[in-house]
Amino acid sequence: MDLLVDPWIPVRAFEERHPQTITLQRLCCSEEKWLLNLPRDDMELAALQLLICLLQVTCAPKDDGEMRRRVAKPLDEAEFISLMAPWLHTFQLDHPQTPFMQVKGVEAKEPTPMEKLMTGLSGATNCAFVNQPGQGEALCGGCTAIALFNQANNAPGFGGGFKSGLRGGTPITTLIKGPDLRSTLWLNVLTTSRLQASFPVDSHTENLPTWKRPVASGKTFPAATIGLLRGLFWQPASIELCPPIGPGQCCGCGQQSNQRYNGFLKAKFNFTVEGLWPHPHSPRVIAEKKGVIEQKFLAFTTAAPSWTQISRILVDKETGQGEGRRVAMVVEQFREVYPRFKLVLIVGGYRNNQASILERRHDVLIFNEGWQKGVKVIDDIVDIGLEYKKALRRGLYTFVEGIKSSEVKGAGVAVHEVAERHYYRHSELLIPSILASINYSEPQDIVARLRKELHQLCEALFNQVTAPYAHHPKLIRSLAVARASLRKHLYALQPQGELAHGDGD
Ligand SMILES: [Zn+2]
Known part of the structure; x- marks a missing residue:
């Protein structure tokens, strides 16, 4: 299943309840208005992020004008096909040599059940109460890709020495929400001119995805050597899906699927990233610790509601001596490209105690027009x-x-x-x-x-x-x-x- 070609995106049309899975091409090129349709809000957010990251690396708009056009109007089909052509088979879940977000030949004593990939479904004492049973038994290709991506990027590692992603275990993600899924995607894709400032490409940068060039075990390397594609799809564990089982209902999206995955092999490895990789979807705090300026991504650490964090999520601040906070790059871009629009902000993340998830957070916060100057x-x-x-x-x-x-x-x-x-x-x-x-x-x-x-x-x-x-x-x-x-x-x-x-x- 190639994420750029096959129908895997779980959606429903506006004002309809009927769920379906569509291709990226239909999503990007048709006038139809879609919404993501998954039973869990964290998985919807992960699906959204995955789609944004796919567009970010394959076809970022070159400037603000092109960004506005993409947000406003569907892409031409021929243009879409030519933009995707160089990337075919790069994001293929069942690729025989380089499967999406996996590595081949993982040595593990036994397979791990799929529910371990559905963050928070097991491991926490309260999970039986907040989750329906049977959610993670067998997942379709689309839900598997979403769960793999979510586990690697938004959730704490599996525990027992498994590393978390580049933003730490439970980063807060902030994204701009548009009137439908297609516009929402383009509102969160950075233009190439902004990318060049934050992700300069030089001879020291490695930009192949981890499934084409696995992270070297036991190594220490600067964050600046991780390229955009590699960083957005970072995989901090060795994972290999077990061969798929036959047709049936997917426990994630509820759709019938010809191929479903019910387990995976996992193995840990060690690595140390020096400094912070500037992930575009998260706000950062910069603070001095023992005389050294340290940056980290914002996380929910208490049960206090999201509004208590709004200043940190939305307002850049310098508090002297290099300390302060920075909004996510996608928010910064929206502020610049749409200086008079109101903002609908998706804020999501987990709150954890080590590998267990205590809480899932998902809010949509609205800021009236004029917030940019307010x-x-x-x-x-x-x-x-x-x-x-x-x-x-x-x-x-x-x-x-x-x-x-x-x-x-x-x-x-x-x-x-x-x-x-x-x-x-x-x-x-x-x-x-x-x-x-x-x-x-x-x-x-x-x-x-x-x-x-x-x-x-x-x-x-x-x-x-x-x-x-x-x-x-x-x-x-x-x-x-x-x-x-x-x-x-x-x-x-x-x-x-x-x-x-x-x-x-
Ligand atoms: Zn599914």
Whole structure:
């Protein structure tokens, strides 16, 4: 199965439920409007990334004008065929010598079941609860390619010494969403002029994919020697699919398939990449550690909702001495090529504890037109949301712990944690809806209203979580002291400065 030729892309047409698998040519060249159609949002994101990477290496637009044309209109069929011609058999899942994202002759004691390739399906204590049984038993070629790609690029290694991908175990991926699948793809393909700046090609660069030139075991090499194709399709483990089994239903997409894969061989090897490979789909943080400037990709490390990360995902910042953060290159490109468009941003990733997946994250965040010039507003809204949460937590912490020096008794029950979860649940609706609708050049009124709403939310949540203890004689004083502490912290957040001038509340 050649990913550039055969029908493998799991989609459904707009306003239709009927799922089907189509070719890349039909996706790129027809006027039909498609959406990806897989039961798991992380696998849909992986399918999207895989498609973007295929177009990125085979036919990147040369400049912004060509990019805009590709986004707006389907490609001509003859042009598509000529663009793909040099790449035929490069991305072939069942190639007899160089199969896609695999190596031949993997030595393993026994085959690994396919479910190990479906990230988070096994290994975590909670996985039986969040996943339907039977998902990974046998996968069609398309779902197998998607799962291989996802495991290698977006997920932690298999554990037990298996390495993770070039972005670390659980990177956050940010992509631009267009009105349909075809436009979404082109919105995330970097132009060749931008590529030259980030991925210079010289005699030190290796750009054959790992299935044509496997990563040398035990070697250390600089990130800059990894070319674009090789990096986008990096495979950090030796994997070889077992021969396919006969026709039946695919457990990934649910489609009937003539050939299905139900297992693979895997083996680990070691390598060290010096520095960071500048993957175009992820935001980076740059920080000093023991006198050395280090870059790494952003990851979800807590259960806090995605809006708490928006500043890091969307706002470039230099915080002095080379430290700071950088948005993903695809976001940077969109900002430059479409300076007046609203942004629909897909944000996805896993949260892990070593090789186990604790959580799958997938959000679509919308930013109203004008966001390109409204980064200060975005920063402020996120800060406000975080500051009110902190005030609520601090007030309640006084209630939980008491104040020893004043003989104020603590309740000893972690109500501040409960309140934080409630706060996040409310804010998860509130803050994204503001970012989607706010007028970024006149934000004052909405920001003032947000402060008021969060202030009231903090008071309401404080009352809600302390209500069961309100009549406990020993805690009456503690509650009064804690309430005073909350008021003090909320008071300190009252509007000042340019964003909320005129609001006296
Ligand atoms: Zn499938």
